[in-house]
Amino acid sequence: MKDSKTVLLIVDRLDKGGLAHVLLTLACGLLARGHRVGLALLENSVAYPLPEAAWLRINEAERPSRRWRHAAFRREVTGFARQAISDFETEHGKADLIIAAGELAIRCVPPIHHPRIVFSSHSSQLQAAKMSGLIGQLRLGFKRLRRGWRLQRLLNGRHVHVVSDGLAKELTGSLKVRPASVHVIYNPFDIDAIREAARQSTPESLKRLRPFVIGIGLLTKNKHFSRLLEAFAASGVDGDLVLVGQGGDEEALWQLARAKGLDGRFEIVPFHHNHYALLAKASLLVVTSDSEGLSNVLCESLIVGVPALSTDCPHGPRDILGGIDERALVPLDRIDLLPERIHSLLDKPYDITDAMVERFSVDKVIDQYLALIDMLDE
Structure with missing residues (x-):
């Protein structure tokens, strides 16, 4: 060649x-x-x-x-x-x-x-x-x-x-x-550029003064952020839940947050230029989709050193998280495990090695x- x-x-x-x-x-x-x-x-x-x-x-x-x-x-x-x-x-x-x-x-x-x-x-x-x-x-x-x-x-x-x-x-x-x-x-993924962006301070990241769990994506039915909200509320963990995204389910998610007693602990942040800075401050990223091709946010989470948890949905999360930690994937027919997995991974997060991210x-x-x-x- x-x-x-x-x-x-x-x-x-x-x-x-x-x-x-x-x-x-x-x-x-x-x-x-x-x-x-x-x-x-x-x-x-x-x-x-x-x-x-x-x-x-x-x-x-x-x-x-x-x-x-x-x-x-x-x-x-x-x-x-x-x-x-x-x-x-x-x-x-x-x-x-x-x-x-x-x-x-x-x-x-x-x-x-x-x-x-x-x-x-x-x-x-x-x-x-x-x-x-x-x-x-x-x-x-x-x-x-x-x-x-x-x-x-x-x-x-x-x-x-x-x-x-x-x-x-x-x-x-x-x-x-x-x-x-x-x-x-x-x-x-440009790993060096993502990590450099994650080290910056943004208005969105500077607002986060307490530990938080994060979800990132379009606020649509396929992403099922209602699962994350319900699981977070049921997990009994301290801190906040932050969603980064926008879409047709936004108002329904706010209503669900109020119904679950998360007033003052839940926020939706619109998509913005540098979400890596906010992601890097999170304690855990959670993906609750019914379907993913690969899931960029799971890769980005590992790149910035934040453990990730995902539904074991078709088709990409297993490529990314399979073999890392048995707690990192939740079968779609066992969504009831999400609260316990959130609690467990916040209590004892798994280690993220260079080999996990270099493949991307x-x-x-x-x-x-x-x-x-x-x-x-x-």
């Missing part, structure tokens, strides 16, 4: 969320190592500064609100992606690697049969059953058949990347997709992405 590679990242959008952070970290890491990088955004939604050295194209077409227009919109996105690849290669030469990341990319880029494309999935296609009992399982089974058929049509015979072993098993097992190859590569370092992850080029050359 020549030293400098040409990499194009085709991504749905770069707004709030884990995928945007992952792709920008990857882009900046590749640029820092002297590679040529392009970004092609399938939707015009950007919430982060973009690297100035990266080649850039943004699709200006708006996603339609009417469902009957979605098929036409996806065709427009396919055309944009095809033109972006052509323009990028005209300026920088043939691409060594093209990563198509995100749900829209996975639906719209497969008609483009470029030999260097790897499709990148960062989230579960099935998640957990949304209803309990037989009806919930029947609906999940129907979803498995429908999603499986669609993904088989899109990804059979193509090269695929996923961010956890659990997602790989879901794709090839439950969904019966038969890719040409499947590669598990964790999300990249940006350099290690970039090496794995670049290794895909050798695979495509074979």
Whole structure:
């Protein structure tokens, strides 16, 4: 392989969320190592500064609100992606690697049969059953058949990347997709930059004068922060509970906090520029989701030296916390264990070693992405 590679990242959008952070970290890491990088955004939604050295194209077409227009919109996105690849290669030469990341990319880029494309999935296609009992399982089974058929049509015979072993098993097992190859590569984290940010003081971190447990993420049903709130109240521990995020469940969570007698001990802090400073002051991070692709916040928690506790949900938490401490994962059918686990991990937190976090370092992850080029050359 020549030293400098040409990499194009085709991504749905770069707004709030884990995928945007992952792709920008990857882009900046590749640029820092002297590679040529392009970004092609399938939707015009950007919430982060973009690297100035990266080649850039943004699709200006708006996603339609009417469902009957979605098929036409996806065709427009396919055309944009095809033109972006052509323009990028005209300026920088043939691409060594093209990563198509995100749900829209996975639906719209497969008609483009470029030999260097790897499709990148960062989230579960099935998640957990949304209803309990037989009806919930029947609906999940129907979803498995429908999603499986669609993904088989899109990804059979193509090269695929996923961010956890659990997602790989879901794709090839439950969904019966038969890719040409499947590669598990964790999300990249700039460990030194995160730790430096964690050492800073922010208005949000300076307010925390008492010990606290923290949860970070969108305040939506899938994240189930109500579980964390109920478990914290039942644990009997001292200190506060702080949630970092925003979303449609915010008012319901405030009402639940009042009902559980947590007045003065519960706070919701909106997403802000540097949540690492606040996370680093916490005694414990807790994730209570029904589904995670990998869970960036679990990785970030270990990086800044804060023990993490999570539901053992599909699919990423086990990749991160499995084998660290038996108390760190709670089965979804044993949510009743959460209060005791919170109490236990606050009383006797587990040790966090360098080996636990180095596997997520940006350099290690970039090496794995670049290794895909050798695979495509074979």
